[in-house]
Amino acid sequence: GAVVSQHPSWVICKSGTSVKIECRSLDFQATTMFWYRQFPKQSLMLMATSNEGSKATYEQGVEKDKFLINHASLTLSTLTVTSAHPEDSSFYICSARDNGDEQYFGPGTRLTVT
Amino acid sequence: DAKTTQPPSMDCAEGRAANLPCNHSTISGNEYVYWYRQIHSQGPQYIIHGLKNNETNEMASLIITEDRKSSTLILPHATLRDTAVYYCIVRVGGGNAGNMLTFGGGTRLMVKP
Numbered sequence: 001g002a003v004v005s006q007h008p009s010w011v012i013c014k015s016g017t018s019v020k021i022e023c024r025s026l027d028f029q030a031t032t033m034f035w036y037r038q039f040p041k042q043s044l045m046l047m048a049t050s051n052e053g054s055k056a057t058y059e060q061g062v063e064k065d066k067f068l069i070n071h072a073s074l075t076l077s078t079l080t081v082t083s084a085h086p087e088d089s090s091f092y093i094c095s096a097r098d099n100g101d102e103q104y105f106g107p108g109t110r111l112t113v114t
Numbered sequence: 115d116a117k118t119t120q121p122p123s124m125d126c127a128e129g130r131a132a133n134l135p136c137n138h139s140t141i142s143g144n145e146y147v148y149w150y151r152q153i154h155s156q157g158p159q160y161i162i163h164g165l166k167n168n169e170t171n172e173m174a175s176l177i178i179t180e181d182r183k184s185s186t187l188i189l190p191h192a193t194l195r196d197t198a199v200y201y202c203i204v205r206v207g208g209g210n211a212g213n214m215l216t217f218g219g220g221t222r223l224m225v226k227p
Contacts, residue, residue, distance in 0.1 A: 004157075034214055043201075044158070044217040093157050095215070103215060105150075105157035 002028050004096045006106035013084055013113055021079045021109045023094030029074035030096035034103065035067075038091040050077050084113045118202045123222040126196075132189040134221050136202030139183040144206050147178060148215070149187045151198040158201065158217075161187065192225045199223070 003026040013019050023033055031052050036044040048064075050056040050071035058064045068080040077096075081088055089112050095103040119137040126132040138147065146165050150158040162169055162176045164185075169176040175188040189196055201220040 006157075036217075043219055044152075046214050046216070049214055091155070095157075102160065105159070108155065108157045110155070 002104040004104045004106040006109050010110040015085050015113055018082045021092055023077045023106055025075045025096040028098045032097040033077040034095045035079050036093045086113045089113045118218050120202055120221045125224050126192045128225055128227050132192040134187040134200050137184045138204045141182050141204050145204045147185050148203045150201045153198045194225050197225045
């Protein structure tokens with residue numbers, strides 16, 4: 001079945017530093033990938049939609065200069081949290097859409113900013 | 115996409131059927147009903163989806179009312195590993211690349227021994 005991986009699974013960083021999270025589709029090509037954020041005891045909130053080879057589309061209220069998304073290939077999208085602050089601490093989840101209509105989710109990355 | 119309403123939490127005894135309801139009274143004719151679940155600290159897992167007919171797979175059954183305004187996800191023999199948050203989502207299907215999934219609050223199912 002379709003598998004999506006994320007790396008790292010968890011990361012702790014200091015305030016002011018940048019963190020890069022990778023999302024890979026392992027056995028299929030994903031022209032579209034989605035990035036979600038989930039705070040404790042809350043639901044997933046879509047941050048942005050990225051299409052291979054083009055700029056990401058960000059949801060309202062998500063700062064595109066803070067959350068840099070690069071979808072350079074059909075199997076890899078990256079999310080970089082720039083100048084991270086404690087309020088950016090969250091569970092970041094990606095999903096990848098195959099050539100059909102289904103989305104497959106990664107296992108998530110837990111970011112803690114100290 | 116249409117909005118869905120689910121009870122915030124439910125309990126179920128291990129081995130019994132878990133019936134999770136979802137209301138989607140504003141669903142459009144071209145919107146599918148999708149169910150995902152999220153076990154603690156993991157990414158969401160696809161369970162099942164349907165348009166208007168009842169559907170069954172190895173994980174669950176999906177019962178959609180004739181007017182399509184509500185549906186029920188049935189886990190026939192719940193186990194402790196089925197403890198999770200279950201999300202009911204309606205969205206346009208048919209290969210539209212713009213169709214992101216909009217997650218509501220979901221139902222937190224607790225399966226008890």
